[in-house]
Amino acid sequence: MQQHFIYFLYSKSIDRFYIGETSNLKNRLILHQKQHYKGSFTKSAKDWEIVFSKKCDSKQDALFLEKFIKRMKSKKFILKVIKNPEILDDILNNK
Template sequence: MHFLYILHSQTINRYYIGESINPENRLLQHNTHHYKSNYTKATSYWKIILTHSCQNKQDALYLERFIKRMKSKKFIEKIIANPSILNDILLRK
C-alpha cells in the first residue's frame, strides 16, 4: 500500500505534497533534512495534515502530480477539508 501525504509548516505557512509507503518515516526525513536539496529544507517543523491510502504507487504518484500541477493553495485546502475529492480524481483518470 502507498500513501499520498500533505505536510504543512506553520513557520512558513506552506504545504508539501508527497507519496510514500511510510509517511511517518518520510516526515522524519523531511524534518531532519535527509535530502539536502529538498523543498522542505526551508524549515524543520513540518506536520502531517493528511494521509490518503492508495492501492498502488502509481495512484499515489498520479494524485501527487495532479495536486502539484494545480499550483493552488486553495485546492490543497479543499482536499484537506474534503479528502473524498482524491477518490473522485482517481475515478476520472
C-alpha cells in the first residue's frame, strides 16, 4: 500500500496556510513552488514551505483529514494541530 501524507504549507509573504494530501511530499512542494497547479490557491505565492506533515494509514484517511481541516476554516485550528498533532489521531478515531 502506498503511503500518504497530509501536509500544511505556509507562505510568509501572504501569511497564509495551504492544506493538502499527497503520496510524495518532496515532489508536491516542488510543484507548488513552481506554480504547476494553474488554478490553485498556492499560485498566489512562491515562498511555500512545509510546516507540518503527518503520515496517514491510507489515502482515504489523508483525504478525510484534509477535508475536515479545510471545513474548519481556522488558522487557530491549524496552529493547534501543528503544536499538538495527536488531535488528528483523535479526529480519525472518532470518524
